[in-house]
Structure formats: structure tokens, C-alpha cells
Amino acid sequence: MSTNKTLIIRYGQTLPTSVLITVEFAKNSTKIQPKLITKKDQTIIEATIATTDDTIIGATLISKFLSYMSNLAPQQDPLILTEIDSWIEFANNFTNENLLKLNTHLTLRTYLVGYQLSFADIFVWSKLKDDNISIPENFQHVNRWYNYCSELEEFKVVKSNEIKEKQQQQSKKNEVKIAETGTKKINVGSSANFEKLKGAIEGKVVTRFPPEPSGYLHIGHIKACLLNRHYATLYNGKMIVRFDDTNPSKEKEEFVESILEDLLKLGITNYTISYTSDFFTKLLEIAEQMIKDGFAYIDHTPVEELRKERMDGIESKFRNNTIEENLNLWQEMRKATELGKKCVMRAKIDMKSLNKAMRDPVLYRYNDTPHHRTGKQYSIYPMYDFACPIVDSLEGVTHALRSSEYHDRNPLYAWMFTATKLRPVEIEDFSRLNFKYTLLSKRKLQWFADKGFVSGWDSPAFPTVRGILRRGLTVSALKAFVFSQGASKTLNLQDMNKLWALNKKEIDPIIPRHTALSKKRIPFHLSNGPTTIESKTVLKHKKNVQLGNKIIFFTNNIFLELEDANQIKQDEEITLMDWGNAIIRSIEKDSDGEITSLKGELHLQGDYKTTEKKLTWLPDIPDLVNVTLQDFLPLLTKEKLEDNDNFEKCINTQILKETLAVGDPNLRLLSKGDKLQLERRGYFICDKPYLNPSESIILIQIPDGHQKDVFARRT
Numbered sequence: 214m215s216t217n218k219t220l221i222i223r224y225g226q227t228l229p230t231s232v233l234i235t236v237e238f239a240k241n242s243t244k245i246q247p248k249l250i251t252k253k254d255q256t257i258i259e260a261t262i263a264t265t266d267d268t269i270i271g272a273t274l275i276s277k278f279l280s281y282m283s284n285l286a287p288q289q290d291p292l293i294l295t296e297i298d299s300w301i302e303f304a305n306n307f308t309n310e311n312l313l314k315l316n317t318h319l320t321l322r323t324y325l326v327g328y329q330l331s332f333a334d335i336f337v338w339s340k341l342k343d344d345n346i347s348i349p350e351n352f353q354h355v356n357r358w359y360n361y362c363s364e365l366e367e368f369k370v371v372k373s374n375e376i377k378e379k380q381q382q383q384s385k386k387n388e389v390k391i392a393e394t395g396t397k398k399i400n401v402g403s404s405a406n407f408e409k410l411k412g413a414i415e416g417k418v419v420t421r422f423p424p425e426p427s428g429y430l431h432i433g434h435i436k437a438c439l440l441n442r443h444y445a446t447l448y449n450g451k452m453i454v455r456f457d458d459t460n461p462s463k464e465k466e467e468f469v470e471s472i473l474e475d476l477l478k479l480g481i482t483n484y485t486i487s488y489t490s491d492f493f494t495k496l497l498e499i500a501e502q503m504i505k506d507g508f509a510y511i512d513h514t515p516v517e518e519l520r521k522e523r524m525d526g527i528e529s530k531f532r533n534n535t536i537e538e539n540l541n542l543w544q545e546m547r548k549a550t551e552l553g554k555k556c557v558m559r560a561k562i563d564m565k566s567l568n569k570a571m572r573d574p575v576l577y578r579y580n581d582t583p584h585h586r587t588g589k590q591y592s593i594y595p596m597y598d599f600a601c602p603i604v605d606s607l608e609g610v611t612h613a614l615r616s617s618e619y620h621d622r623n624p625l626y627a628w629m630f631t632a633t634k635l636r637p638v639e640i641e642d643f644s645r646l647n648f649k650y651t652l653l654s655k656r657k658l659q660w661f662a663d664k665g666f667v668s669g670w671d672s673p674a675f676p677t678v679r680g681i682l683r684r685g686l687t688v689s690a691l692k693a694f695v696f697s698q699g700a701s702k703t704l705n706l707q708d709m710n711k712l713w714a715l716n717k718k719e720i721d722p723i724i725p726r727h728t729a730l731s732k733k734r735i736p737f738h739l740s741n742g743p744t745t746i747e748s749k750t751v752l753k754h755k756k757n758v759q760l761g762n763k764i765i766f767f768t769n770n771i772f773l774e775l776e777d778a779n780q781i782k783q784d785e786e787i788t789l790m791d792w793g794n795a796i797i798r799s800i801e802k803d804s805d806g807e808i809t810s811l812k813g814e815l816h817l818q819g820d821y822k823t824t825e826k827k828l829t830w831l832p833d834i835p836d837l838v839n840v841t842l843q844d845f846l847p848l849l850t851k852e853k854l855e856d857n858d859n860f861e862k863c864i865n866t867q868i869l870k871e872t873l874a875v876g877d878p879n880l881r882l883l884s885k886g887d888k889l890q891l892e893r894r895g896y897f898i899c900d901k902p903y904l905n906p907s908e909s910i911i912l913i914q915i916p917d918g919h920q921k922d923v924f925a926r927r928t
Contacts (some may be wrong), residue, residue, distance in 0.1 A: 215376070216519070218244065218245050218246070218262055218264055218278070218282075219245075219247075219248055219262070219264070219809070220239075220245050220246070220247045220248065220260050220261070220262055220278075220282075221248050221250060221260065221261045221262075222247055222248065222249050222250065222258065222259075222275065222377065222391070222395075223250045223251075223252055223258070223260070223468055224249070224250075224252070224258040224259075225251070225252065225258070226251070227248070228258075229258065229272035229276070229339070229343070230280070230339035230342050230343050230371055231273065231276035231335055231340075232258065232275055232276045232338035233370055233371055234274050234276070234335050234339065234367050234368055234370065234371065235275075235276040235277075235280045235283065235332070235335060236278035236279060237250070237366070237367035237368075237370050238279065238280065238285060238367050239279045239283045241283070242282055242283045242798065243300050244283075245262050245279065245282035245283070246284045247260075247279065247304050249869075253323050256460065257270060257271070258270075258271065258272050258275060259271075259275075259636075259699050260275045260278070260531075264384070265787055268350050273301065273336070275336065276332070276336070276339075277301075277332055279571075280331070280332035280335060281332070284333055285329070285332065286638050286681060288695060290409060290749060290895075293326055293327060293331070296325075296327075296333065297326055297331055297332050297819075298327045299324055300326065300333035300336065300337055300399070301336050303315075303337070304336055304337045304340040304341075305882055306342070307340065307341075307344065307346055312346075312348065312349075312352060312355065313352070314654070315337070315352075315355050316354045316355045317354075317514075318352075319355060319357070319358050320354050321361050321738075322358075323358070323361070324358075324771060325337060326911055330362075330365070330378070330586060333862065334358075334361075334362060336366070336603050338359060338362045340370065340747035341359065341463070341899060345401070346776065346782065349720060350904055350905070351592060351905075352356060354486060354833055356897075357511075367466075369466075369470070371670055373470060374468060380581050384927070385923075386883045390919075396561075406613050407443070407444075408448075410444055410448070410611075410612050410639070411612075411639050411641070412639055413444075413448050413612065414448075414611075415449055416448070416449045416450065417442060417446055417447060417448070417450060417611060418447075418448035418449075418450030418451075418611050418612060419451055419452075419453065419608070419609050419611045419612075419803075420441040420442075420444050420446070420450070420451075420452045420453070420611075420613075420614060421441065421452065421453040421454070421455050421605060421609045421610050421613065422434075422438045422441045422442075422446045422452065422453070422454050422455070422484075422608065423454075423455045423456070423457045423458045423489075423601065423609070424438075424454070424456060424457065424472050425456070425458070425459075425460070425463070425464065425466060426456050426457075426458055426464045426465065426466075426467060426468035426469045426472060426574060426585070427460065427463035427464050427465075427655065428463075428550075428655040428658070428659065428670070429472075429475070429671075429677045429678065429679060430471075430472055430475045430476075430677060430678045431653050431655075431658070431675070431676045432553075432646060432648075432653070432676045432677075432678070432679045432681060432691070433616070433645060433646045433653045433676075434678075435479065435678060435691065436616075436643075436645075436646050436695045436698075437614065437616060437643075438454075438476070438479075438481060439692060439695045439696070440614055440643060440695075441614050441713060442481055442484075443696070444612065444614070446483075449516065450611075451483075451484070451485060452483070452484045453484060453485045453486075453487055454484045454485070454486050454487075454607055455486075455487045455488065455489060455608070456469055456472075456487070456488045456490075457488075457489050457597060457600070457601065458488055458489055458490045458491065458584070458585065458586065459489050459490075459594050459595050459597060459600055459668060460594065461580055461582040461584040461585065461594065462579070462580060462582045462896065464584075464585050465585055466585045466586075469585075471757075473486075475678040475679065475744045478678065479678065479691070479692075480688055484559055487608060488588055489595075489600050489601075489604055490584065491519075492600070492603070492604050492607060492796075493587065493590075493591055493594075494596075495607065496595050496599070496603060496604075497547070497591075499603060499633055500543075500558060500577055500595070500599070501529055501540070501543060503541070503560075503632055503633065503888065504536060504539045504558070505536060506632070507541070507561065508560065508561055508632035509547075509559060509560055509561055509576060509632075510531060510532055510534055510539045510556055510558070510561055511530070511531065511534070511539045511542035511543055511546065511556050511557070511558055512529050512531045512539040512556065512557055512558075512559050512560055513530050513531065513539075513542070513552065513555045513556040513557075514530070514531065514558065514818075519557075519838075522564075523564075523569065524569070525574045526527040526564050526565050526566075526572060527564065528564045528573075529559070529573070532573070532756045539647060542556055543558065546558070546577065546579060546592075546593050547592065547593060548592075548642070549579065549581070549592035549593075550694045553579065553592075553593075554579045554581075555579075556579070557567060557575045557576075557578045557579075558575070558576045558577035558578075558593075559573045559575055559576060560573055560574050560576050560599075560625075560632070561573060561626070562574075562625075562628060564726055564856050565852075568621055568624060569621075570598075570621045570624070570625050571625055571628070574596070574598055574625060575596055576595065576596050576599035577593050577594070577595055577596065577599065578593065578594065578596065578599065579592060579593050580592070580593070580594050589616070596681055598622060598625055598626070598629075599629065600859060601613075601626070602626045602627075602629040602635075602638065602735065603629065604628065605638045606635040606636045606638055607779065608635075608636070609633070610638050611638065611639060612638070612639045612640075612915075613626070613638050613641065614641045614643060615638065615639050615642060616642070616643060616644070616645035617642050617643065617644050617645050618645050618769070619642075621643055623640050623642070626638075636818075637662045644698075645843065646707060647706050647707060647853075648707045648708070648709050648846075649706055649707070649708055649709065649852045649853065650677065650709075650847035650848065650849045650850075650851070650852055650865075651676050651709070651847055651848050651849060652676075652848060652849065652854065652860070653676060658670070658675060658676075658677070658882070660861075661675075661848065661864075666848075666866070666868055667866065667868065671683055672845075673839055673843070673845045673900075674845040674846070674848060674868045674869070675848075683898070683900065683913070684845065684898065685713070685716070685720070685888055685896065685897070685898035685915030686713070686716050686913060686915075687716055687719050687720065689719060690712065690715045690716040690718075690719050691712070694711065694712045694715055701857070701917070706852070706853055707918070708914070710881045710918045710919070710920055711918065712918075713915070713916035713917060713918040713920075714917070714918025714919075715825075715918075716915065716916075717896065717915075717917045717918055718916070720888055720896060720915070721890070722754075722756065722761075722887050722895075723754075723757060723760070724754070724755060724888045724890055725753035725754055725760050725761075725763065725881055725889050726754055726755075726891075726892055727753075727763070727876065727877055727880055727888050727889050727891055727892070728790075728828075728829050728830070728868055728876065728877045728891065728892050729840050729842065729874045729875065729876035729877070729880070729891045729894065729912075730773070730774050730829065730831050730832055730874060730875055731774060731872055731873065731874050732771055732874060732875065733775040733776060734772040734773065734775060734831070734875070735772065735773050735774075735775050735778040735808055735809070735810060736770060736772060736810045736811070736833065737770070737771050737772065737795075737810070737811040737812070737813065737830070738769065738770055738810070738811070738812045738813075739769045739770070739795060739803040739813060739814060739815050740769070740798075740813070740814045741769075741770075741814050741815050742767070742768060742769030742815055742816065743767050743768055743769055744768075744769055745768070746766055746768050746832070746834060747766065747767045747768070748764050748765065748767070749764070749765055749767070750763070750764055751763060751764075751765055751791055751793065763832050763877075763879045764878075764879065765832075765877065766792055766832045766834055766836075766873070766878070767792065767832060768832045768834060770832070770833040771789075771830045771832050771833060772830060772831045772832075772833060772875075773828060773829075773830055774828070774829065774913070775808070775813065777799075777826065777828050777865065778808050778811060778828075779808060780826070781797050781800065781811070781826070782797070783797055783798070783800055784796065784797060784798065785797050785825075785826075786816060786819055786823070786824050786825045787824055787825075787827075787828055788819075788821040788826065788827045789828060789830050790827055790828065790829055790830070790892060792817075792825060792830070793815065793816070793817035793819065793821070794815070794816045794817060794818075794819030794820075794821060795813050795814065795815050795816055796813050796814055796910055797811055797812075797813045798813045798814060799811065799812035799813070801920075821832075824890060828893075829892045829893050831875065831876075834878075836878040837875045837876065837877070837878065837907040838875065838877075838878060838881055838906075838910060839873075839874075839875060839876075839904055839906070839908070839910065840875060840876040840909055840910045840911075840912060841871055841872070841874070841875040841909040841910070841912070842871065842872040842873075842874055842891075842894070842897070842912050842914065843869060843870070843871055843900070843911060843913045843914065844869070844870045844871075844913075845868060845869055845870075845913070845914070845916040846865055846867060846869070846870065847865055848864065848865055848868065849863050849864060849865060850863055850864070850865050852862040873909075875890075876910065877900055880910055881903040881905065882903075883899040883902050884899065884902055885899055885900065885901065885908065886898065886899060887899045887902075887904050888915065889912075891899060891912070895914055895915070895917060896914070896915040896917055897912040897913060897914055897915060898912065898913050898915055899911070899912055900912065900913045908918075911927065
């Protein structure tokens, strides 16, 4: 059915959120078709109906009109329209009291008005988004409704738009930096080994990073991306981020968005985005021409038999079919007939080759899963070995940087240019990142997530970008680690300690110090201590005044760590950190010989240089906060998985170790993502900040690079 009206929307540099969302809804409408026009000098947003020249001015009216013309909830009911108007008025005057009313209203509701999504939901959600209104975590019904709307396809465009805007802003910042420094070269350090690219010409180099949108980026992907970015920058060229979306069974738009988000977090910008699916029609044409030229044939040998023949170097009975027979079967594949579904297109190379990658590999296969971008337009899809070299050539890529796992397939990559008569692309190998006690296989990582061993792909135990950043790794430490290796082709098993040691050097001078003790703490009464609570302001970091101050409290009743108390001797003089010396006069124990309390006295005139023990402590005051300390252990119990290993028998079933603790009152001020050092415990990152006394702050331990026995901390 044809569209009745075209709505031309003119706006300045930013499209209001409510309009952005309703435009998405209108795309599926048969009543209206929006057309967006950006004008830099446009100070207002206005829309004109092409057939009547009627004009609507203002974001609220335009988005409201679009919603009425779209396939949203029935809105001809005067009562519904009145309710929607009341929510518009409500959203234009947001206060904390209004948020509370909204939370109460949504207690037993999915939508604001009626039983379907309406413009009320769109407008209120947009207002919260545009005005950066923070929703308290205890407003669970608002949060539930807000998150539900965020996951709707039409709302996701807002997130995609934000990513693009941030990338553009970052690109502009980079351009300014380049203009100021007069160079685009990255300082990768003296230890880096970056060989020159063969045949590289200044200003002509084009590299590409081709992630498959079937999962989240991990540290191995980042090495590939950073190397491509480095060489493109070094030669004043460009980099393409091409989504290799040739397997609709595994790919989703959410993975595209997550990959772009991760690249933004890593500060990787100034690239062109493309998709292999942009070339699907062209790839089909090239495939057909290969059949006509005798470089490919159609095979409908059963899958397992085909695999065995390839392993044994046995030619298929279909290998010598005529070109006409192959073209007929090719059409069966394209039409997705019952016969066509059983067929694959294979390259005709050398079934006796010692390199099994050259034994007539499959180039095209049938897949009836709708594609996340093209829907059901195609029924057959190219394999990576077919699509990658062709699209590299078509997009102008000059140098294809590939990890060493593809080395045996390099001859196939080169053969494709012979078969297609396309411009060849230089291949540059680099070693793949492999780490001890972990894995980078998306399939195996998915298994961990599916089985509930981790909370998700952003688990701090995972080597994904989201996981390692959540665990406290800095972007600059990650880049330094990758660049320290350069483009070396040498395969080796990396120790994560090296990465975390770099991270420690970076964060140690710039993060505050705080104190936390385990719940198994021991009371220590100081006979001459202050009988009322006293306080003192001290530096958060003794060597970094820029971090500011914190307040510590003093009383005559304090706590020591149980482990420390067990090491103390009667009449021993100790140092209480940030206070002074004290002498232990009495050690109280129960019938089992376990320490229950200590008694002693302050000796502030004592010399801390003479004491053996410098101990952390906390005052016995009501303002101490509950803290959960999380430590994540490796995914595997075996340093390196061999090809014949069953990885399920090598998994670590105790990935997470939690310690219940109490912390000093200053921890209340932490925000999510803040890094800190807990004195004598190590480095941590705040995963969940303070909300109320009944909920624990969650701090995730940041490895420091000195972990000798990966399983020593289990006990």
C-alpha cells in the first residue's frame, strides 16, 4: 500500500528525542512518510506536509502528530487523548515529587495510558532522557518502565544516534589535537616492533577491522583494531570498520551497537563504517561469474561426507559437472528450492593440496534465518573466505592485517583475486593474543554465560572489553600493552599479570586510599583513647594533594583485622596507620582459644619506625558502611588448553570470591566506576555505590600484576 502523505521535517544540528522516536514509528505507517532535512542555520524545528503545505512548528507538536499517524495505540478516544495531554504537561514540570507520582502510577502498569504504548510513554521517556533526569534505584517501577521502553526497536535509534554524535565529537577533538601537534603518529614506546607495510604509500593506505556482529569485543579483537588504527594513522590513511555480517544465525543489531560503543570507550574513532551485507548483490554476481569461468562448482554432497572427503583429499562426484549444470544448481540455491537448500558453492582449487584450506572450500551456503539488516531478501550467504578478500578489494583496502590463525588461509585469500580478476590486497600477519588460564573463543565464552558461571558478557571475569574495563583496567594501559608487542608474528602465551602491572603503574599515583576490614574484625579498647568521637582531616593520598582530603574518626574503641590480631603478642607496640602507636596490654580469648578482644593504650609519642606491624583499623562508630569485596579468579584451571582438551573439564567453578567487610564512612561518596586502594588489601573499582545502610557497596578487586599462583586465593 502506498504512503498517503510525506512530512518534510527541517531541523538544526540535533533532532529532539521525541521526534527521533516517532519518526521510527512513522516509517512503518501507511499514512505518513517522514523525510528529514538538516539545515545548519535552522533555529527551530518545523514540519511541512508536502501535499498541502500545512506547517507544524515545535518538537512536541511534530512528534505528537507523527504518533497519531503511526501504528501506535488507538488514539481516537477523547479520554485517551486527554490523558496523553496530561502526561505531556506532567513531563514538562519534572520534580522529585513528580518522579514519585510516576513510580506510584506505574506500580501495576506497563504503559502510562491504557494497555498499549502511546505518545505519553514516548514523550515522558524522551523528557527524562533529554533533561538527564536521574532515576533513583529505589524507584523500581519507573526504572522497569524506562528500561522496557529503551529495549524497543524504535527507541534504540536514540542510543545509536548518541554513539554517532560522540564519535563525531571525538573525531573533531582528534582533529584539533592533530592540528596542534602537527602529527598523527602514535607514540607506541621504544619496545614496540612495528614493521613497515609492504608497498605502503603516504596518504593511500587503507586498513580494515572486520568484526562479526555475533558477540562482544574481547581483548584479542582490540589488538587487531589498534594495529589497523595505528597503521592507518602512521601513513596518513584511513581505517574501515566493516561488520562481517554473513551469518544471520548468530548476528544481531545489538552486537553492532555494542561494538561501536566499545570502540568509543577505547577512544577509537576516525573510521568509516560499512557492512559486508552492503555488497550481497555484487557478491552474488561475482559468484556466478566464477562458476561461468570454471573457478567454482555446486555440490550437494551430504555435509558429513563432504567434510570427510576434504580431510581425505577425495574429489566430489559433482566437481566435474558442466558449467551449465552448475548454473542450474546455482539458481536452485538462489530460489531456495528443496534441492537448492542442500547445495553449497565450492571453489575449484586443488583437492590434493597439503594445505587443507585449499581443498575446494565452501564459498556459499543456504541459511533461512532472516538477516538483521536485509531480512529475507537473500536465502544464501557468502562464507568469510569468499566475501572478505572481495570486499577488501572493492572498498579500496590496501593492507589486510590478519592474526596468525589465518596464516594457512592466506593462499586462499590470494587465490580469490586470481579467480575474480579483482585488484589484489597485501596481507600482513600478526600474532594472535592468547592468555594463560583464559579463552577468547566466543562460543566458549557464551557457554560460560549460558551456564550461569558469570553474570553476562560484561562479567569482570571475562576478557571482553566490557569485562576488563569493569574490572578496573584503564584504556591507556590496554593500549600500552598492545603497542608494547607491536606487530610481532611470534606466537606466545601471554600472562595477564603483565597487563595488570601496567595498569597498576598508571592508577597507583592517582587514586585515593581508604580502609575496609572484614566482618571478622576484633574489638580493641584503648584505655586512654578519646571517650567521644573526634575527627581529623587527612590527605586521600599522601603523595597526591590534588586528590583532596578525607575525614577519619577516632574513639577509644576501634576494630582490627582478625588476621592481624592473631599475629599480635601481649605488650607488643604496634602502629595504627594515620594515628600513631599503641601497646597491647591484654589479649582476651574464648574457650576454643580464639581471640575475642584486645585491650591496650595509645602511645602516640612512640616511634613508628621501631614497630614491626603497621595496621589498618576502623573506629567503632555507627557510620561504618557495609562493603562486599569481589575477587574474580581465572576462567580455567589449566594454563593452556590443548586441541584435544575438553574445556568443560578444565573450567574453574569458583570464579567469584566474596568477602563481607565494613568500610570507613568516606566510602559513601564513591560513584560507580571510581577506583581506589584499600590500605593493605589492594586496588578496587566501585561497581555499586552506597544507596542505603541495608545495601552493601560492591567493590571489585583490580589485579596488581603480582599474582604468582592463580589459585592461591581460593582458601
